[in-house]
Amino acid sequence: MLRLNFDEKIKYIISLIIILNICFLQGFSAFAQDDDLQNEPYYFKAYDVNIIVNEDNSFDVTENINAYFNESRHGIYRTIPLENQVKRADGSSHTVKAKIKNIKVSEEAETDKTSSYCTIKIGNADTYIEGEHSYKISYTYILGEDTNVGFDELYYNIIGNSWDTYIQNVTFKITMPKAFDKSKLGFSTGEYGTAGTYDINYNVNENVITGNVTKTLEPNEALTVRLELDEGYFYFNKALYNFKLSLLLIIPIIVLITVFILWLKYGKDEKAVETVEFYPPDNMNSAELI
Numbered sequence: 001m002l003r004l005n006f007d008e009k010i011k012y013i014i015s016l017i018i019i020l021n022i023c024f025l026q027g028f029s030a031f032a033q034d035d036d037l038q039n040e041p042y043y044f045k046a047y048d049v050n051i052i053v054n055e056d057n058s059f060d061v062t063e064n065i066n067a068y069f070n071e072s073r074h075g076i077y078r079t080i081p082l083e084n085q086v087k088r089a090d091g092s093s094h095t096v097k098a099k100i101k102n103i104k105v106s107e108e109a110e111t112d113k114t115s116s117y118c119t120i121k122i123g124n125a126d127t128y129i130e131g132e133h134s135y136k137i138s139y140t141y142i143l144g145e146d147t148n149v150g151f152d153e154l155y156y157n158i159i160g161n162s163w164d165t166y167i168q169n170v171t172f173k174i175t176m177p178k179a180f181d182k183s184k185l186g187f188s189t190g191e192y193g194t195a196g197t198y199d200i201n202y203n204v205n206e207n208v209i210t211g212n213v214t215k216t217l218e219p220n221e222a223l224t225v226r227l228e229l230d231e232g233y234f235y236f237n238k239a240l241y242n243f244k245l246s247l248l249l250i251i252p253i254i255v256l257i258t259v260f261i262l263w264l265k266y267g268k269d270e271k272a273v274e275t276v277e278f279y280p281p282d283n284m285n286s287a288e289l290i
């Protein structure tokens with residue numbers, strides 16, 4: 001049997017006490033946090049995001065959200081920005097505009113788009129929800145041509161900063177289309193403008209990035225990924241884009257011309273035929289005419 005001297009016993013006991021204290025504090029912190037969240041109208045117990053990055057700089061995104069409602073609600077609003085302000089470490093920034101399509105939701109939803117945002121209203125106006133409820137949202141997010149000079153870039157808010165509640169257990173998976181330099185990969189959590197990889201565990205296996213956030217995100221806190229890529233990593237077919245854009249401009253003109261031709265052929269009223277009318281001479285009435 002292993003025998004410990006007095007000093008080793010003291011070290012062992014102190015180490016054991018420290019470990020037990022850490023476990024207790026972590027458990028107490030988690031319990032206290034869950035207890036605090038009971039005062040929120042709703043919060044997210046888990047939020048998983050799966051992103052497939054395509055070579056044309058578009059992303060196929062699937063979000064699985066596990067919500068908990070402490071009070072009756074019809075549902076949630078998912079706000080997706082279509083105009084993003086990208087802020088760099090040197091203080092410079094630029095605006096990136098995006099498009100969104102192929103929106104699918106696991107239940108009844110309404111979508112409202114502006115130039116800056118796409119808002120998905122999920123839920124039924126006649127139905128109230130309490131307790132745990134799950135949502136699945138998928139969409140294609142299109143950034144188009146990469147405008148950076150000398151490099152391409154993956155810059156995306158995995159969790160946006162538009163949520164007004166707490167988010168626990170954030171997990172993510174990003175599948176890139178080709179190989180990349182993982183030393184140029186970085187994440188950040190917090191409010192807009194926060195930099196640095198904190199509170200995040202992640203792993204890179206070939207072209208796949210997986211990870212999780214080790215803390216609870218507070219309201220309006222985001223999780224952002226930034227990966228600098230070689231120039232030309234994303235392929236944008238400009239000729240095809242211009243062709244589609246031309247079609248969008250030409251088709252309405254063709255329709256207008258067609259409608260005008262059809263109107264000329266079928267829609268114009270026929271010219272009225274003037275009838276010849278005879279009137280009696282002055283100072284004579286019709287009875288006096290033979």
